[in-house]
Amino acid sequence: MAIPVxxxxxxxxxxxxxxxxxxxxxxxxxxLEPLFRCNLAxxxxxxxxxxxxxxxxxxxxxxxxxxVEECGVPMVSIPGGEPLLHPRMPEIVQGLIxxxxxxxxxxxxxxxxxxxxxxxxxxxxxxxxxVDGEKEHHDFGVCREGGHDIAMEGVRAAVAAGFxxxxxxxxxxxxxxxxxxxxxxxxxxxxxxxxxxxxxxxYDKAPDQKHFLGRARSRKLFRALLSNxxxxxxxxxxxxxxxxxxxxxxxxxxxxxxxxxxxxxWQKPCYLLQDGYADTFQELLxxxxxANYGTESGNPRCANCMxxxxxxxxxxxxxxxxxKGLIATAKAMFGGLYEDPDAQKLLNDWKPTNHGQLVxxxxxxxxxxxxxxxxxxxxxxxx
Numbered sequence: 001m002a003i004p005v006x007x008x009x010x011x012x013x014x015x016x017x018x019x020x021x022x023x024x025x026x027x028x029x030x031x032l033e034p035l036f037r038c039n040l041a042x043x044x045x046x047x048x049x050x051x052x053x054x055x056x057x058x059x060x061x062x063x064x065x066x067x068v069e070e071c072g073v074p075m076v077s078i079p080g081g082e083p084l085l086h087p088r089m090p091e092i093v094q095g096l097i098x099x100x101x102x103x104x105x106x107x108x109x110x111x112x113x114x115x116x117x118x119x120x121x122x123x124x125x126x127x128x129x130x131v132d133g134e135k136e137h138h139d140f141g142v143c144r145e146g147g148h149d150i151a152m153e154g155v156r157a158a159v160a161a162g163f164x165x166x167x168x169x170x171x172x173x174x175x176x177x178x179x180x181x182x183x184x185x186x187x188x189x190x191x192x193x194x195x196x197x198x199x200x201x202x203y204d205k206a207p208d209q210k211h212f213l214g215r216a217r218s219r220k221l222f223r224a225l226l227s228n229x230x231x232x233x234x235x236x237x238x239x240x241x242x243x244x245x246x247x248x249x250x251x252x253x254x255x256x257x258x259x260x261x262x263x264x265x266w267q268k269p270c271y272l273l274q275d276g277y278a279d280t281f282q283e284l285l286x287x288x289x290x291a292n293y294g295t296e297s298g299n300p301r302c303a304n305c306m307x308x309x310x311x312x313x314x315x316x317x318x319x320x321x322x323x324k325g326l327i328a329t330a331k332a333m334f335g336g337l338y339e340d341p342d343a344q345k346l347l348n349d350w351k352p353t354n355h356g357q358l359v360x361x362x363x364x365x366x367x368x369x370x371x372x373x374x375x376x377x378x379x380x381x382x383x
Contacts (some may be wrong), residue, residue: 129167
């Protein structure tokens, strides 16, 4: 099973309790950002565009635990930045495990192999490794030659050490679904438990604005990619969300489902947009005018968004919203190979796109001082 039975049961009982309590807005996963600095400079990233003094800042373990307890989620995703650059990340992860939270520690895996000894395998912990396709596509996406090989070394090392490993693949315009399907095979062969996929979001600050997908192109790509799927492929995603990506279902954005907490506080309204910050989670729920967000709102910044942080919780909400939702989800889980001759024709006729030159983030973004901090804290955390 793509998601461990204990985790699926914990999430199901949590959501049912929210429904029985009559809560229309409830969090499912906390996006916990202990730091923004990173050892990559991806052209499609909008999370590391800060001056050096911000990139040096980080949350304490105590601040992380308080945020988790405040919103009461069963699952915590730790993105960034690169979390393994945080000198107290093992302490943060263990503290969350002690609280019986299911933790997805996101990483580009450049440091994973050398830092594995700082963590203990647990049913509550998954390393979520960012791998954006086969070698050429991944290295293009992260703007680093050899990044794919290092990431896959980290994946194999973590699997061999007994850790649960999932992957996170973000797809941009020009992605070749035939290549991505080969990538799925490679991940399964490497021992990955399950895979998460999502179209990239158009961050205003991202240096490369040319390769973000619109909704129509997203649906075409994901229909070709996820139809006629192989039984061995395991996805770390709600099946209703995957159907949404394929254009088989409409969902309404639920940005409160995956709230974000960082060094600035609770981010309004979601992980992808920055319209200010709240001091408390309840303040976030109460102060944001949620009708102003999501595709149906007419907000141009939301027009093309189909990202998991906005719509994965929507899929879960649909699953437990009615008997119809439960039946649809069960049908997708146990029989959803989605045979589709027209989608196969899309695959057969797909013409790969030439990426062109890598779009690098300028050296002014990751200053020499920031690079020095990254290196020194890597030594503190891992050696």
